Amino acid sequence: MQNNNNFDAVIIGGGASGLMCAVSAKLKNKNRRIAVIEKNDRVGKKLLSTGNGRCNLTNKNISPDKYCGTFKKQSGIIFEKFNTKKLLDVFKNLGLLTSCDSEGRYYPLCRQASAVLDVLRFSCERLGVEIFCSESIRSVKKSGTGFAVKTEDSLFSAKKLVIANGSKASPKLGGNSSSADYLKNFGHSLVPFSPALCPVKVQSDILKSLKGIRASARAVLLDRNNNSIKEESGEVQFADGALSGICIFNLSLYAKNGQTIRLDLLPDISLSKIYSLINNNKKLFFDLELDNIFTGIFQKRLAQALIKSSGIKDFSRKCRSLTDDEISRLANKVKSLDFPVIENCGFEQAQCALGGVKGQEIDENTMQSKLVRGLFVCGEAVDLCGECGGYNLHFAFSSGFTAGENI
Numbered sequence: 001m002q003n004n005n006n007f008d009a010v011i012i013g014g015g016a017s018g019l020m021c022a023v024s025a026k027l028k029n030k031n032r033r034i035a036v037i038e039k040n041d042r043v044g045k046k047l048l049s050t051g052n053g054r055c056n057l058t059n060k061n062i063s064p065d066k067y068c069g070t071f072k073k074q075s076g077i078i079f080e081k082f083n084t085k086k087l088l089d090v091f092k093n094l095g096l097l098t099s100c101d102s103e104g105r106y107y108p109l110c111r112q113a114s115a116v117l118d119v120l121r122f123s124c125e126r127l128g129v130e131i132f133c134s135e136s137i138r139s140v141k142k143s144g145t146g147f148a149v150k151t152e153d154s155l156f157s158a159k160k161l162v163i164a165n166g167s168k169a170s171p172k173l174g175g176n177s178s179s180a181d182y183l184k185n186f187g188h189s190l191v192p193f194s195p196a197l198c199p200v201k202v203q204s205d206i207l208k209s210l211k212g213i214r215a216s217a218r219a220v221l222l223d224r225n226n227n228s229i230k231e232e233s234g235e236v237q238f239a240d241g242a243l244s245g246i247c248i249f250n251l252s253l254y255a256k257n258g259q260t261i262r263l264d265l266l267p268d269i270s271l272s273k274i275y276s277l278i279n280n281n282k283k284l285f286f287d288l289e290l291d292n293i294f295t296g297i298f299q300k301r302l303a304q305a306l307i308k309s310s311g312i313k314d315f316s317r318k319c320r321s322l323t324d325d326e327i328s329r330l331a332n333k334v335k336s337l338d339f340p341v342i343e344n345c346g347f348e349q350a351q352c353a354l355g356g357v358k359g360q361e362i363d364e365n366t367m368q369s370k371l372v373r374g375l376f377v378c379g380e381a382v383d384l385c386g387e388c389g390g391y392n393l394h395f396a397f398s399s400g401f402t403a404g405e406n407i
Helices: 016-028 045-053 072-081 084-094 113-127 178-185 246-251 271-284 300-309 324-335 391-406
Strands: 002-012 034-037 098-100 105-108 130-132 137-143 146-151 154-163 190-196 200-202 214-222 228-239 242-244 260-264 337-344 352-357 375-377
Touching: 002 016, 002 146, 016 034, 016 113, 016 391, 034 154, 045 113, 072 391, 084 098, 084 113, 084 391, 105 113, 137 178, 154 178, 178 190, 178 352, 190 337, 214 246, 228 246, 242 246, 271 324, 300 324, 375 391
Parallel strands: 002 034, 002 154, 034 130, 154 375
Antiparallel strands: 098 105, 137 146, 146 154, 190 352, 200 242, 200 337, 214 228, 214 260, 228 242, 260 337
16 A cells, blocks of 8 residues: 655545635645545536536635534534635636526636636645546545545545535435535434435425426425425426426425425415406306416416316316306415425435534534544535525535645
8 A cells, every 4th residue: 555645634525615615725825735536537526516516615604504413503604704805816826717596606707617617626736736637435444533534546635624525415426425424424413415405305296297397486395384484486397396497495404294285376466366357268268178277378288287186176167157266366376385294305416515524523613523523514514504596506616625725
């Protein structure tokens, strides 16, 4: 087994937080010897997939309110020091130009995730960060006042160790629970990983007929007592057995079995106005089959699903046969189409994961473990998960940069 001598710091994980950590450490002290160990054949695979390949790297509305997890309260300290402007300035100094869309999401100007990864890679090369890819870690241990990381072919020793190798989300891109395993071995408490920012499995007898349809809606997550937990607006995608779309992904951070997702398919139109619209269509299409009642309002299959959900089964009836009670039920269904929650879809479809090392065991000023001196944790290995819109990458970069400054 080859020994690669001593490093000032070894960073496990060559993703967003790990690469930013390495860059930050070298910018703080160019004489430090920094190693990044990555199990994939190249760094940044998951980073390339973010934002549909465009890399939504931050948002102008960064705030703890956009996150959940045991590190939520502490994250405010990180975001106060490392706000949106600070991150954009860091990337500008690395050579990346960015632009902001109408919803406050920042992307590389070229809209290519590869540009974000490239400026990080090139900075690592320029600064002398040593990157080791295709390295399968066999053990991570405390060794004297430092740490020893053993892979299949090499032995790495370091004064400081950074756990930055993510979560179980996106296993095809390398996601797994190894960060939790390492941290458990160091005595840390972990919140188990669970999939987040993903489709939500729901109970419904109409979803199969709606597969592939998209509709704008207000989506509200309700508890067992019909109290609102979280509300989102946007495009909902109907899948076989699940609801999807960005607004559903955001609800998935909070969704649990026994809750309900309620869709308002015409959120800007009042219930009484919808009743009038349906009544008017009854007159316009009086001699047509009943499944034409939502013509000009909804896609045909969605219209049929609404009629079925309202307890009206005979589509051969004419629109003129609709009773006032049936019109009322249809109008209410448009405003309140309910889907009982089963669970979130699996890690394969998850962009991120809830869970990780408990927030109270990490010093938010440095990202150093409060239990093991010299051990740092950043990115998805920390129990903090944000909504869609660049929030998770911002935390990955900001926690990585903070750790790098302090290793």
